[in-house]
Every structure is written in C-alpha cells, then in structure tokens.
Amino acid sequence: MNKIISTVLLTLASLPAWANLNIFATVPEWGALAKEIGGDKVRVYTATNAFQDPHRIEAKPSLLAQARQAQLVIAAGADLEIGWLPLVLRDSGNSAIQTGRPGYFEASAFVNRLDVPTTLDRSHGDVHAAGNPHIHLDPRNVLKVGEALTARMAELDAANAASYQAAFKTFAGKWQVAIARWEKEAAPLRGLPVLVHHQSFVYLDNWLGLKEIGSLEPKAGIEPTSGHLTGLLTRQQTVPARMVLRGAYQQEGPSQWIAGKTGIPAVLLPYTVGGTPEAKDLFGLYDDTIQRLLKGIR
Numbered sequence: 001m002n003k004i005i006s007t008v009l010l011t012l013a014s015l016p017a018w019a020n021l022n023i024f025a026t027v028p029e030w031g032a033l034a035k036e037i038g039g040d041k042v043r044v045y046t047a048t049n050a051f052q053d054p055h056r057i058e059a060k061p062s063l064l065a066q067a068r069q070a071q072l073v074i075a076a077g078a079d080l081e082i083g084w085l086p087l088v089l090r091d092s093g094n095s096a097i098q099t100g101r102p103g104y105f106e107a108s109a110f111v112n113r114l115d116v117p118t119t120l121d122r123s124h125g126d127v128h129a130a131g132n133p134h135i136h137l138d139p140r141n142v143l144k145v146g147e148a149l150t151a152r153m154a155e156l157d158a159a160n161a162a163s164y165q166a167a168f169k170t171f172a173g174k175w176q177v178a179i180a181r182w183e184k185e186a187a188p189l190r191g192l193p194v195l196v197h198h199q200s201f202v203y204l205d206n207w208l209g210l211k212e213i214g215s216l217e218p219k220a221g222i223e224p225t226s227g228h229l230t231g232l233l234t235r236q237q238t239v240p241a242r243m244v245l246r247g248a249y250q251q252e253g254p255s256q257w258i259a260g261k262t263g264i265p266a267v268l269l270p271y272t273v274g275g276t277p278e279a280k281d282l283f284g285l286y287d288d289t290i291q292r293l294l295k296g297i298r
Contacts, residue, residue: 021157024070024097026081027054028273029136030107030145032282034074036171037150041160045070047088050248050275054080055221059087067092070103072156074149077106078113078133102155108133110148111141114202136272138203139179139286143172178283183208186290188297193239195232197224197246197255200271204289213241216254224254236262243296247271267296 021042025031031046038044045066048054054076057063067073067088075081089098096103113131135141150168154161190209197216205212214235218228243265244255252266259266269289270279278288 020160021072021153022070023072023074024067025074026085027076029142029282029285030074030076030149032273033142033146033149034153036282037146037153037164037168038160039163039167041157041163042153050270050272050279053249055083057081057084059084059091063088064092067097068094070094070097072103072105072153073097074105074107076133076135077108078130078135080108080133102152105149105152107141107145107149108135110144111135111138114206115199132199132202134200135203137201137289138207139175139182140207141203142282143175146172146175174283178286182286182290186293189290189293192243192297193241195241195244195255195258197244197250200247200250201245201269208290208293210293213239216244216246216258223251229254229257232258233261236264240264243267243293245269248275265296267292269293 021038023031023034023038023042023044025034025044025046027048028046028050031044034042034044047063047066048057063084070092073085073089075085089104094103095101098104108130113133113135116131117129135145146168150164153164157164186208191211192209193211193213194205195214195216196212199212199215199217199220201210201212204210214232216224216229216232218225241262241264244258245267246252246255247269248271252268255266258264268276269292270276270285273279273281273285275285276288276292278291279285
C-alpha cells in the first residue's frame with residue numbers, strides 16, 4: 001500500500017502546476033486587471049474582445065464550458081452583460097459563481113456610477129437602470145475596482161493572498177504615476193466639444209473634461225439613422241463639435257459621414273484592451289486613447 005501511495009505522490013509531483021484561481025472575465029479591461037493582480041497565480045479567460053459589442057453577445061456553449069470551470073466571474077455589471085451573462089451563469093451549473101456568492105464580482109458596484117436615470121422609460125432606448133456601465137474609462141475607477149478585486153481574490157485563494165496584495169500595491173503605485181502623467185498630457189482636451197457614436201465615453205469625458213454635445217445614436221443602443229445624422233449636421237453650424245469619437249467595436253460609417261460633411265476628424269478610440277495595436281494592456285489603453293485624442297485636435 002505504501003508503495004502505491006508513493007507512486008501516486010511521485011506522479012502528482014511530476015504533473016505541471018495549475019493556476020490556483022480560474023477567472024472568467026466578461027470584458028477585456030477586467031481580465032487585464034485580474035492578470036495584473038494575479039500574475040501566474042491565476043488563469044484568466046476573457047469572454048469578449050474589443051471588437052465585440054459587450055451588450056450583445058451570444059451565450060455560446062464555449063462560454064458555458066469556461067464558466068463551469070471558473071471560481072470567480074468578474075463582470076462589469078450595471079446591466080452591461082444583462083443580455084447574456086445571466087444565461088451563462090444559470091446554465092453553467094456552477095453554484096460558486098452565481099449572483100450573491102463570493103465567486104461573483106461586479107466592478108460597477110465599487111464606483112460612483114454616472115448617468116443613473118431618475119425614471120426608467122424604454123422609449124429612450126437601451127437605458128441602463130443602474131447607470132452607465134462603461135466605468136473603466138476613468139482610470140481612477142480602475143484603482144477602486146482593483147482594490148476590491150484584490151480583496152475578493154485573496155478571499156477565494158487565501159494561500160496566495162499576500163501575492164495578490166503585493167502585486168496590486170505595485171500596480172497601484174505605477175497606475176497613480178501614470179494618471180498624473182495622463183492628466184498633464186490631456187490638459188489641452190479640457191472643454192473640447194465632441195460628438196460620440198454611443199455613450200461609451202461618459203467616464204472618459206468626466207475625467208478629462210471633454211464636453212459631449214451629441215450622440216450619433218438617436219437613442220441609446222439604436223443605430224444611427226440618416227435623419228438623426230442630418231440633424232446633427234445642421235446643429236454643427238450653431239453648436240460645433242471639434243471631433244467625433246467611436247469605439248473599436250462600432251461601425252465607422254456614421255462617424256466618417258459626419259467627418260466628411262463637417263471637416264472635423266473622426267477619431268477611433270480603442271475603448272478597451274486590444275482595441276488598437278497600441279492598447280496591449282491597461283497602460284497602453286490610456287496611452288493610446290490620449291494620444292489619439294490629442295492628434296485629433298492638432
């Protein structure tokens with residue numbers, strides 16, 4: 001019997017070391033943050049990429065398979081994933097990651113959300129009852145979420161708690177230095193009037209002082225129409241915008257049409273990690289976003 005046990009132990013010792021914490025991130029920004037905190041102590045699966053609309057994802061079997069193995073789900077929350085994540089959670093059969101359990105984490109629960117509606121009226125389009133969910137585009141929110149996420153990861157994987165805490169401390173120090181640099185670089189953008197394809201950039205606007213004066217979507221989540229775009233073109237004569245912004249997952253046609261008719265630049269922003277070749281990680285996301293905005297006013 002002792003010989004059998006010894007053989008089993010030797011076999012186990014020869015197997016590759018597996019990650020301690022399996023993480024299912026719904027969107028790239030929170031997957032990237034989990035990697036910054038977890039390093040080689042975690043395995044992070046990101047359910048979407050920068051070229052997919054995070055509102056509209058199909059709950060495919062591949063997502064269910066990944067959720068079934070997860071010990072922690074990191075969601076943006078504020079109804080961003082309402083069309084698909086509840087189905088994935090339900091059909092995964094994984095009790096540990098259900099809403100209300102330690103294995104379920106919503107980033108938006110740890111920040112002050114903007115654009116929280118006072119009344120819910122679906123005639124206004126795809127209105128998020130809990131406020132605008134695109135919270136990651138203010139880097140100060142990333143710090144708040146990171147602190148809470150570190151505590152949750154340490155709770156779920158106590159053996160590596162010290163490693164997570166040390167990694168976040170290092171990340172936070174670098175991040176705060178970067179924020180100061182970004183704010184200095186972006187000073188010329190303050191007060192700049194812009195048009196946006198979708199209200200994806202509310203937190204970016206709030207942080208940098210951009211002035212959003214119109215959306216190409218007639219209502220939130222409703223694709224631009226010719227009539228609405230023509231109205232924006234007319235308004236440009238009296239309330240002019242200096243550029244029109246869109247995210248990597250949004251169609252370029254409407255913003256290019258406005259740019260062609262008005263002469264203002266159509267600026268593509270990465271929106272999230274992977275949205276442009278330069279936005280390879282969270283630091284690259286902000287570096288590239290600010291450089292693209294500054295290029296738009298030169």
